[in-house]
Amino acid sequence: MTPTLESWTSVRHRLSEQNKILLALDFDGTLSEITERPEDAVLREGNAPLLEALGRKPNIIIGILSGRALNDVSGRVGVPGLIYGGNHGLEIRGPGLDYLHPAAAAAIPAISDAAERLVADLADIPGALVESKVLTLTAHYRLTPPQYHDSIAMIFLDTVGPLLATGACRVTAAKMAMELRPAVDWHKGYALEMIRFQLASDAFPVYFGDDETDEDAYDAAQSVGGIGIYVGPPSTETRAICRLDSPAAVSAALADLLALT
Structure with a gap:
């Protein structure tokens, strides 16, 4: 508010x-x-x-x-x-x-692997961009037509789902983007x-x-x-x-x- x-x-x-x-x-x-x-x-x-x-x-x-x-x-x-x-x-x-952050450093291999998989999984979505930032990753859809936004969200969550299930990572929202971060406070x-x-x-x-x-x-x-x-x-x-x-x-x-x- x-x-x-x-x-x-x-x-x-x-x-x-x-x-x-x-x-x-x-x-x-x-x-x-x-x-x-x-x-x-x-x-x-x-x-x-x-x-x-x-x-x-x-x-x-x-x-x-x-x-x-x-x-x-x-x-x-x-x-x-x-x-x-x-x-x-x-x-x-x-x-x-x-x-x-020590816990973030420990998550680097898992996030790097997720970034590679996301690049492949989003390859057919026009305008989708995956930004790998070592400690985190971001999927951008600013250039993607609106009718694909729901598909990006579903693909993103499906791809990173195993990391979320283990509690290793969490997802946050940003402007026209979804982010995967280490699950640290x-x-x-x-x-x-x-x-x-x-x-x-x-x-x-x-x-x-x-x-x-x-x-x-x-x-x-x-x-x-x-x-x-x-x-x-x-x-x-x-x-x-x-x-x-x-x-x-x-x-x-x-x-x-x-x-x-």
Whole structure:
């Protein structure tokens, strides 16, 4: 359920009062525009220098938390000195932090095998894409005609069914996608909490995201008095307490934050 939303002006005022800020952001749909194919996503023009300049501020720690593999998202952002979290925070790396969830590492062979089988099983579905991310996998259907969506879901669940039956993995939903993850109690919210605890327990957390998988991070930030900022249309329900229209608005907010600090 969407709470009463704060304006960016109100959020900006709250940020101006903080001594230290943990600034965490998703990548796709937040720092980049949503693309039909995951491999086509790029950092919005101008975001790299903004992140570099904000990262040089002594009172700001920046974390990028993505569903992409860690090497993938860190390569697409390309800004050194930041904290990067891949696979929804199952792997985190940056100055002062190097983490790989042990249970997730143990599931790598099973998920790799499932990815290979899904590529074959979805080969006849137009537009279906399987993204193997080592620790997780995602089946995308953004390019698939709507009449095939139910078929993709059935094939996906049938293919990964044995892993679900053993309790080794679980399925989650994302934008026009289904994801297979290790069945560990872990998500972006826990990743945000780890970064804050390890590197800046006194920092004010603010998290920007656009997807259902970001809701846990909004909760984590707001549970300690911070701010969750949803990026997207007003018709979408979210637990974040602020909303911005688009990745372009995120870029503007970053520029505003830079001027503020």
